[in-house]
Amino acid sequence: MTTELPTVAAARVDELKRQIAVNDHRYYVLDEPGISDSEYDRLMRELRELEAAHPELVTADSPSQRVGGSALRTFSEVVHQLPMLSLGNAFSEQDAADFVRKVQEATGEAEPQFSVEPKLDGLAISLRYEHGLFVRGATRGDGSTGEDVTANLRTLRSIPLRIAGDTPPAVLEVRGEVVMPRRAFEAFNSAARERGERTLANPRNGAAGSLRQLDPAVTAARPLMFYAYALGVVEGWPLPARHSELLQNLRALGFSVHPEARSARGLTGLLEYFAAIGARRSTLDVDIDGVVYKVDRLDQQAELGFVSRAPRWAIAHKFPAQEEQTVVEAIEVQVGRTGALTPVARLRPVHVAGVVVTNATLHNENEVRRKDVRAGDTVIVRRAGDVIPEVVSVVLDARPDGSSEWQLPPLCPECGSHVVREADQAVARCSGGLICPAQRKEAIRHFCSRRAMDIEGLGSETIDDMVSLAFLRGGAQPRQLGTVAELYTLGLDDLLELKRLQDERAGITPDPKKKTPTKWAENLLASIAGSKTPSLQRLLFALGILQTGEGTAKELALAFGSLDEIAAADVVVLMMVPNIGLTVAESIAAFFAEPHNCEVIAALTAAGVQPQRAAPAADFVARLEFSAQLESLKTSISARGSVGFPSVASTVFQATAAHVASFAALAALDLAELRALGWNETAAAQLRVLFEDASWQARLAGIDAQIGRLRRDAPQVVSKGPLSGQTVVLTGSLSGMTRDQAGARLEALGAKLSGSVSKKTSFVVAGAEAGSKLDKARELGVQVLDEAALLALLGSHEA
DNA sequence: TGGCCTCGAGTTCA
């Protein structure tokens, strides 16, 4: 090829440039590829070879120059000859109506025509063409001065390096938005993830970050797209009469204009477009944050003119934002009821989907690491499920210098105790227990909460003060509230003293004319007094035993019937309760083994708190067979015990249980008898060792004793409700009663309630507006009852 | 042992 004559080479170079430009336009603007990728590559390679042989033929508009030159050190400034405008915003239909009214007044037209288009969420830029050649591209910047990003823009195939047409204008500035299409964004991110590289936070940041790369090669690798929507300086190019025609003309020059651009008439037309685009927002390939309305006729635009920097002839009608950027002012650590430390991002207040968000949980240490959130970072915030604020990701490009990874504090921020994090556990905990004021406070709050003891009139701040202000004057020294039991010893004078201390701290001198807050105090005391006869389930939940929430509390209450029996229960017995395994059982046993907790319970009892008692559940007691006790003992010992426990098959346990029914009886068996029951030499020997240990003897005797008590106290006749064994799911809203009420009546008949539909569900009660659970029931062929059928069922059994 | 499923615990804001 190097042997070709320069003129022949020049002609070939021109032809190659033309073909590549045509294909770029087809592929990137029209989205209809004309030739295969390999064919395209072949053209490009040939062009590069020719240019290498004839350097004098290399021109600025050559596609080989899209990625050219070396990395820049900084961007130079570009002053926009014609400033790049910002648009006024409309956030409501009223704002849009006001805009239309002003246009009507200024133009005298009843139904002015508008050009409407999606407001792309990207980066506004201006492209300058001189005599048809792309010479410079700049960001919007502050509108009057931007940054020169020509080298990066050259790498965008949707930006023509030379505009089509035989008589190019002397000067043409085309303005528009650089965006990263959502599909390309996702593809880029999954590829980056596979390579273990940083992912982009969102398409908008992807576009902005990509254009601000100093090395154009990086930009070239990013899937960016340019959409034109306006002009800047124009010389030697006739302007059409309408904006909509202008968009057509830009298309003809080789630019892409967003395909959703339309014309609309009057306010109704605008709002219809707004609604239509809003409905299809998630299916568009580009993120948008609203739509733009422009007066279509350019002469009317000129008539309307500008207010400061925004045109009066155009407005952006914004969708309510669902994701916003803000700054993490600090990462603080909260201490929960169980001592769990939770990092929380304190955010610069920002509107997200209609509310001001200032906090967002970061869950735990791992989560902070994974997202690498740091104080001072700019982050993207979203409302998960449109409710709970959540930090989506960090905008790395905006990270201030000198920031460092967030560290979990080694000491509890509330009490200074050591922070411990167990191996392979995600949560870190304050080891201070009830020494920690935060834990004390949260424990009291939990105790009073609606689903626990349901004590009204105790807000978070009041509890805070009860724990920190010395307002109890019973003893020699004024004291703070220490335990939940002390709530029941509060008197009117204590509460008034608390209020006085609060006022004193706030610097308020009590106004003698004003009534003392007796009403509040009386109501609170009444509420406390009214909580003295909780269900056992509520009291258990209120105590705040680790791992014991509402569900577990209910199982425990149901199985044992009284607090004493639960407190006395060995891990082995606890594990036989449904849904209680080793971990939860140990947690419960540890709670009742702690003297401090027993004191609190004793104090509660002394104060008159008396949970309702019931007999042990017959079906639970029925499950306490000796073979099951042996299984349970084996599980607990082999997982944690210092003693070894023989690996014994279930069949051996069953054979053993057929002969003996207690640990005492088992201990009385000699080796030969054990062998006869299927225990092998080592297993039997290990069992003997265990039974000879004094503390084990005591423990096993305790289990025997409790099981004896439970058997004696359990109702002899198993009261089987007519619906026992049935699992019921309630969904939708009932008209005559609440779901809770319906649930209670069903449970009274022996039914078991569940939250989710599975093939084990006996039937589903579906009220009005039942959702996915009803669908699931239909899918699984589970019987569905409506409210009338439910009432009939209840009626037939309750009599 | 792995994969459900459910539960526990913590959290936001009007």
Place this chain on the structure above:
DNA sequence: CTCGAGGCCA
């Protein structure tokens, strides 16, 4: 609503 982890069944 989320994540994490415990329990249980295959």
